[in-house]
Amino acid sequence: RKEVEQDPGPFNVPEGATVAFNCTYSNSASQSFFWYRQDCRKEPKLLMSVYSSGNEDGRFTAQLNRASQYISLLIRDSKLSDSATYLCVVNTNAGKSTFGDGTTLTVKP
Amino acid sequence: DARVTQTPRHKVTEMGQEVTMRCQPILGHNTVFWYRQTMMQGLELLAYFRNRAPLDDSGMPKDRFSAEMPDATLATLKIQPSEPRDSAVYFCASGTGPGNTIYFGEGSWLTVV
Numbered sequence: 001r002k003e004v005e006q007d008p009g010p011f012n013v014p015e016g017a018t019v020a021f022n023c024t025y026s027n028s029a030s031q032s033f034f035w036y037r038q039d040c041r042k043e044p045k046l047l048m049s050v051y052s053s054g055n056e057d058g059r060f061t062a063q064l065n066r067a068s069q070y071i072s073l074l075i076r077d078s079k080l081s082d083s084a085t086y087l088c089v090v091n092t093n094a095g096k097s098t099f100g101d102g103t104t105l106t107v108k109p
Numbered sequence: 110d111a112r113v114t115q116t117p118r119h120k121v122t123e124m125g126q127e128v129t130m131r132c133q134p135i136l137g138h139n140t141v142f143w144y145r146q147t148m149m150q151g152l153e154l155l156a157y158f159r160n161r162a163p164l165d166d167s168g169m170p171k172d173r174f175s176a177e178m179p180d181a182t183l184a185t186l187k188i189q190p191s192e193p194r195d196s197a198v199y200f201c202a203s204g205t206g207p208g209n210t211i212y213f214g215e216g217s218w219l220t221v222v
Binding site (some may be wrong): 031099100 | 144157206
């Protein structure tokens with residue numbers, strides 16, 4: 001079993017839709033969590049950190065459930081420019097950063 | 110604008126040849142990661158260093174791969190001998206320690222024929 005698992009998708013949604021991505025992790029000692037975005041043929045870039053209380057950044061909302069070892073990302077009012085692969089990242093206390101395989105989103109006009 | 114710098118950006122080599130990829134982390138970052146990405150495997154962690162010391166290289170095939178940090182401004186990943194299955198994008202990333210964001214270079218695109 002992979003340390004970090006994501007639904008690979010692809011998710012194909014119309015502009016304006018709300019879409020949610022899920023991620024589970026196996027290491028209960030994991031300490032910090034992030035969502036990254038990767039565009040085609042580019043490097044991953046930080047989208048947002050994920051805090052225990054949940055956090056929002058504009059149209060993006062991230063949630064963490066430590067008891068269930070589950071992280072989510074919600075995108076509201078999808079834009080064409082949101083089309084990308086979204087990667088869940090889990091860090092251990094030792095600083096090891098493990099990435100999920102990513103969920104591909106395509107937003108269509 | 111601080112960034113992680115990787116060389117070469119693209120490399121095509123023949124099977125059996127040695128390949129060396131280099132990474133300059135962001136100045137002041139003490140943690141360096143090497144990842145490999147393919148369509149089939151996603152982003153795999155090969156090795157990572159803190160303060161130039163290797164902390165975990167369990168993801169790296171030991172028989173042909175080696176990773177080092179000769180100094181704080183240079184990390185290297187070497188494949189010898191290279192094989193076609195090593196064809197992938199190799200990303201270097203750096204950060205400031207546990208719990209903090211890591212920043213990626215643009216990757217080294219390797220093709221072994």
